[in-house]
Amino acid sequence: MKKIIAVLMVALIAKPVLAQLPVYLDETKPIESRVQDALSRMTTEEKVAMCHAQSKFTSPGCPRLGIPELHMSDGPHGVRAEINWDNWGYAGWTNDSCTAFPSLTALASTWNTDLAAQYGQALAEECLYRNKNVILGPGVNIARTPLNGRNFEYMGEDPFLAATLCVPYIQAVQKNGVATCVKHYVLNDQELWRGHINVELSDRALHEIYLYPFKAAIEKGKAWSIMGAYNKIRGQHACHNDLTINKILKGDWKFDGCVITDWGGCHDTYEAAMNGLDIEMGSYTNGLTSESKFTYDDYYLAKPFLKMIKEGKVPMTVLNDKASRILRLIFRTAMNKNRGFGSMASAEHYNVARKVADEAIVLLKNENNILPLKFDDYKKILVVGENGRRTLVQAGGSSELKPKHETSPLEGISKLAPGRVKYAEGYRSGASMFGRVEVISDAVYESLRAEAVEAAKDADLVIYVGGLNKNHEQDCEAGDRTTFGLPFCQDKLIESILQVNKNFVMVLCSGNPVMMPWLKDVPAIIQTWYGGSAAGDAIADVLSGKVNPSGKLPMTYGVKLEDYGAHSFGSICYPGDSINVEYKEDVLVGYRWFDTKKIKPQFPFGFGLSYTTFEYGKPTVSTKTMSAGGNIIVRVPVKNVGSVEGKETVQLYIGDVKCSVTRPLKELKGFEKISLAPGEEKVVSFTITDDMLKFYSDRKHDWVFESGAFKAYIGSSSRDIKCTIPFTLK
Ligand code: GLC
Numbered sequence: 001m002k003k004i005i006a007v008l009m010v011a012l013i014a015k016p017v018l019a020q021l022p023v024y025l026d027e028t029k030p031i032e033s034r035v036q037d038a039l040s041r042m043t044t045e046e047k048v049a050m051c052h053a054q055s056k057f058t059s060p061g062c063p064r065l066g067i068p069e070l071h072m073s074d075g076p077h078g079v080r081a082e083i084n085w086d087n088w089g090y091a092g093w094t095n096d097s098c099t100a101f102p103s104l105t106a107l108a109s110t111w112n113t114d115l116a117a118q119y120g121q122a123l124a125e126e127c128l129y130r131n132k133n134v135i136l137g138p139g140v141n142i143a144r145t146p147l148n149g150r151n152f153e154y155m156g157e158d159p160f161l162a163a164t165l166c167v168p169y170i171q172a173v174q175k176n177g178v179a180t181c182v183k184h185y186v187l188n189d190q191e192l193w194r195g196h197i198n199v200e201l202s203d204r205a206l207h208e209i210y211l212y213p214f215k216a217a218i219e220k221g222k223a224w225s226i227m228g229a230y231n232k233i234r235g236q237h238a239c240h241n242d243l244t245i246n247k248i249l250k251g252d253w254k255f256d257g258c259v260i261t262d263w264g265g266c267h268d269t270y271e272a273a274m275n276g277l278d279i280e281m282g283s284y285t286n287g288l289t290s291e292s293k294f295t296y297d298d299y300y301l302a303k304p305f306l307k308m309i310k311e312g313k314v315p316m317t318v319l320n321d322k323a324s325r326i327l328r329l330i331f332r333t334a335m336n337k338n339r340g341f342g343s344m345a346s347a348e349h350y351n352v353a354r355k356v357a358d359e360a361i362v363l364l365k366n367e368n369n370i371l372p373l374k375f376d377d378y379k380k381i382l383v384v385g386e387n388g389r390r391t392l393v394q395a396g397g398s399s400e401l402k403p404k405h406e407t408s409p410l411e412g413i414s415k416l417a418p419g420r421v422k423y424a425e426g427y428r429s430g431a432s433m434f435g436r437v438e439v440i441s442d443a444v445y446e447s448l449r450a451e452a453v454e455a456a457k458d459a460d461l462v463i464y465v466g467g468l469n470k471n472h473e474q475d476c477e478a479g480d481r482t483t484f485g486l487p488f489c490q491d492k493l494i495e496s497i498l499q500v501n502k503n504f505v506m507v508l509c510s511g512n513p514v515m516m517p518w519l520k521d522v523p524a525i526i527q528t529w530y531g532g533s534a535a536g537d538a539i540a541d542v543l544s545g546k547v548n549p550s551g552k553l554p555m556t557y558g559v560k561l562e563d564y565g566a567h568s569f570g571s572i573c574y575p576g577d578s579i580n581v582e583y584k585e586d587v588l589v590g591y592r593w594f595d596t597k598k599i600k601p602q603f604p605f606g607f608g609l610s611y612t613t614f615e616y617g618k619p620t621v622s623t624k625t626m627s628a629g630g631n632i633i634v635r636v637p638v639k640n641v642g643s644v645e646g647k648e649t650v651q652l653y654i655g656d657v658k659c660s661v662t663r664p665l666k667e668l669k670g671f672e673k674i675s676l677a678p679g680e681e682k683v684v685s686f687t688i689t690d691d692m693l694k695f696y697s698d699r700k701h702d703w704v705f706e707s708g709a710f711k712a713y714i715g716s717s718s719r720d721i722k723c724t725i726p727f728t729l730k
Helices: 003-021 031-041 044-050 106-108 113-129 161-176 204-210 212-219 243-252 270-273 303-310 314-333 345-359 407-412 442-455 491-498 532-544 591-594
Strands: 070-075 179-185 198-200 227-228 258-261 360-368 381-384 421-424 461-467 504-509 524-527 581-583 614-617 630-641 646-656 667-676 681-689 695-697 701-706 708-715 721-729
Touching: 003 204, 031 314, 044 314, 044 345, 070 303, 070 314, 106 113, 106 345, 113 345, 161 204, 161 524, 161 667, 204 695, 212 227, 258 314, 270 303, 270 314, 303 314, 303 381, 314 524, 345 532, 381 407, 381 442, 407 421, 407 461, 407 532, 421 442, 442 630, 461 491, 491 504, 491 532, 491 721, 524 532, 524 591, 614 646, 630 646, 630 667, 630 708, 630 721, 646 681, 681 708
Parallel strands: 179 227, 198 581, 227 258, 381 421, 381 461, 461 504, 504 524
Antiparallel strands: 360 524, 614 630, 630 681, 646 667, 646 708, 695 701, 708 721
C-alpha cells in the first residue's frame, strides 16, 4: 500500500514539473512551435547576439534559456584540427586527428552517388565525435578556369555532376544531426581578388551553370545552412545580396536555413540586415590568417544592428526571421537529441576514404597495357618526386587537415615491393604558407634532377609522383595558379628521366588539369587528385590492379590555357581588372566550350580508361517524338568484353539542334555507373524528360524549352559517343 502511495506521490509531483517543460525544450513538439516559443522568450539583445560570432568558429545560443551555441568547423574533406578560440592559430590539441577524406574533386571523379553518401556519413560521424554542429562544406563552385586555386575543393566544371553528387553527401551528413554549409554561394570561381572582385554575367549563365548545384543542394539536399561568398555579384556583396539571397535563395527556393558569411564576407549592417544574412562570422579578417582589433560586439550585426532595430530603421520582423532560422538550425543540430556520438579516425572511415580514393583515380593513358604492374617482375623500382612523400592533406588553406593515419604514395608502393623500391626526391617545392613561398635555387633543382636521372638509369621501373601540391598558387586558397604547366621544373625532370628510362609510369597528384608537353613520351598516367589519408594505398591498389580504375574526369584537360572559354576573351574574362570580372564565355563553360567551338581537348570531360573493355550495344528508344510532360526511355546494353571486373559510367548528354538562343552542343543530363564482371552485360536505361531539354530564358526569367529537334548522346565520355539518338519535342 505504502508503495502505491509513494508512486502516486511521485507521479503527482513529477506531473506539474513535466507540464512546466517549456515548449522549446519539449522534443515531442514540432520544431516550428519550439522555434516560436523560444523566440517569444528571448530579448532583442539575445536575438541580435545570435546573429554574429562569439569566437573564431562559434556563434551564441541563448545561455539564459539553455539554448546551446553553434560550433562550426571546416571543411569539406574532414574535421579540421581545433583552432584557437580567438585567433587563427591551431590549438595544439592531441585528440583532434581525423580521417582525411579525398578532395571533393576526387569524389566528383568517382561519379558514384553511393560513395558520396558513404563519404557524408563517415564525415558526419567525425563531426559528432568532435562536437561540431556545422561542417563548412561541401563546396560546389564551378571550375570555369583550371587556374582557380580552390578547384580541388569543388566538384568540377559541370553543374549536373556537382548537383548529383553533392545531394547524397548533404543528406547523409544531415541525417546525423550535423548541418552542412554548402559554399561559396555564389560565383566564387577564382581566388585572385576573392574578397571584392565583382562578377558580371548573364542570367542564363547564372542559372544554367553557377546556381544549378546550389539549387539542388537546397531543394533536393535540404541543406540547413549556406555560406555567402566573398565576391560581389552585379555590384553587391554575395553575403548580403538582394538578388541571390532574398529573391532566389529565400524566395524562389524557399530556403528555411541560415545564411552564414564566409569569414570576413560581411561589409555593411543595413545590407546584411535587409538582404538575408543570418550569421556573421570572421569579420574584419581575411578568413585565413589576419586578426582584427574589432571585438565581436563591433561586428556589423552586433551593436550597429541592435541600434538600427531600436531606432526602428530595421523592423523587428527582420530580426525575428534571422533568430528563427538560427533557432531552427540549433534545434536541428545542437539540440537534436537523436544525434549519435559519432566516431573518429576508425578503420571503417579509413576504408571509406580508400574506396573513394580508389574510384576517383582516372586512368588517362596506358600504352601497351603497361598497367597494371606485376610488381614481382620488377627488381629495382624507383619512385621519383616530392609528391611521393609529401602529405597532400595539409596546406591548401582552410580545408587542410591533421590526419590520424596517412599513407604516402611511396609507402603504398613500397608495400607492394618490399626491399625493391628506392626513392629520389627529383624536385622540391619549398615551404609555403598562404602567400609566402620558399624559393628553391636552380642549383638545387639541377642537383635533384641529376640525382634522379642517375638513379633512373639503374631502375627497371620508374614511378613518377608529381603534380601540384596545395602550396600557395599551386591549388591553394587565396591564390590562383599563375601558369598552366607543372611547377618546380618538373617538365624538365620528366623529360630527362624519359631519356634514360622508358619504363615510366606517372602518378599525377593535383586538383586541376596541367599542361602535358611530355605526354607522347609517357607510357602511362593516372590522375589521383588529393586522395586523403588513404592516397598511397589507393595509388597502390590501382597500379597493382587490385582495383580496376573507374574514375572519369570532372573537368576538361585542355592542351593549352587559351583553349578554355574563360581564357578566350582577354583578361577581363579572367581574372578581371581587379574590380570586375566578366564571364564572357557565358554558358559555354568547360566541355560546353570545347564541343561547341570544336576544340580538341587533351583529355575530355567524362574521360577515363579501364583495365578492361566495355562494348556498347544498339540502343532502343520508346519513341522518337516527345510531347511536353512526356518522356522517352532510352535503353543501351553495355558488356564487359575484357578479362577483369570493371566499372563503367555511362553518360547521357542532350543537345538542342536548333534554338532561339545559343546553347552548348550537348550537356550532361544523366549518368549511371555500373559494375560488370568479365563477359557480363547490363542494360542501362535513361528516362529523358522535358526538364532535361530546358534552358533558362533571360526574357521570361524562367526555365523553358522550345519544340523541335533534339539529340541524345550516349557516351563513355563527352567525346567518346557510342550512339546518337535524334528525337523531336512536339
Ligand atoms: C575561409 C574559406 C571558407 C572557410 C572559412 C572558415 O576563408 O573561404 O571556405 O570555411 O573561411 O575557415
